[in-house]
Amino acid sequence: MDLVRSDDLQAEARRTRDVVAAELVALGVAGELELTGATSLPGALTRGDVDLHLRVPADLFDETVGLLRTAYPVASPTAWAATLAVFGIPGTLPTGLAVTPVGSEHDVRFVTGWRELRNRPELLEEYNRLKREASDEADYEERKSAFFTALGRAGTAYP
Template sequence: MLLRPADELLERAAAILADERARLAPLLPPHELALTGGSSVPGALTKGDVDLHLRVDPAHFATTVAAARRVYRVVLPDIWTGTLATFEVPGAALPTGVAVTPVGSEHDVRFRVCWRLLSTRADLLAEYNAMKRAAGADYEVRKSAFFDRLVAMS
C-alpha cells in the first residue's frame, strides 16, 4: 500500500468537504459534516483517500441515510448497523467515503475521540503511523484494537 502524508491532501480534502456540505445542506435536516480519518490529521499517513463523518440527531438518522442513498453509492453494507451507514462520493477529486452516525452513538464517539487524540498527541500519531506502515493482513484488527484503546483513554 502506497502511503502519503496527509499534509499533501489537506487542501483538496477541505475542498471536497466544502463541496459536500453545499450538496447536503438543502437535502438534510440539521447535521454536521466533518473531515475525519487520516487525511484530516497533519502528519498522519494515508492511502490518499478522504473520510467524511456525517453526524445527525438520532431522530433523523433513518431519513438522513435515505437521503444519502439518493446522492451517494452504498459501500461496505456488511458493516452497517442501526447507527452506522457508509457511502462513497461519486466523482470526487479523491476517493471519498462518508460515514453517517447519530450523535452520541458508539461510532460517532469513536470517530470524534480517536481523530481528536491523533491530532493532538504526537506520541499516538507516531504509533498510528508505525501501525499503518506495518500494514499486513491483520491491519484492520490492530487498528480496531488501537482505536478501542484511544476511546478508553477519553
C-alpha cells in the same frame, strides 16, 4: 500498502468536504459535517482517501440515511450498524461518508479517536507506525480497529 503524507492532500480533502457540504444542504440534510481520518491530521500517513463524518440528531438518523441513499452509493455494507451508515462519494480522491447519530457509540468512537490523535503526537506516531507495518489491507483494518478500540478503553470520552 501505498502511503502518502496527509499534508499533500489536505487542501483537496477540504475542498471535497466543502463540495459534499453543499450537496448535503441541497438535499436538505441536517447535521454537522467534519473532515476526519488521516487527511484531517498534519503529519499523518494516508492511503490517499478522504474520510468525512456526518453527525446528525438521533431522531433524524433514519431519515438522513434514506435521503443519502438517493444521492450516493452504499459503501462498506458489512460495516453498517444501527448507528452507522457509510456511503461512497464520487470525486477526485476516494471519499467515504460515515453517518452517525450524535452521541451514539460510533459517533463517540470517531470523534474521540480523531481528537486524541490530533492532540497527542505520540498516538499519531503509533497510528502511522501501524500503517507502515501492516502487511496488507486486511491486516491494516484489523490493526486500526484494535487501535481505536484501545483508545476507547483508555477512558477517553466525548465531552
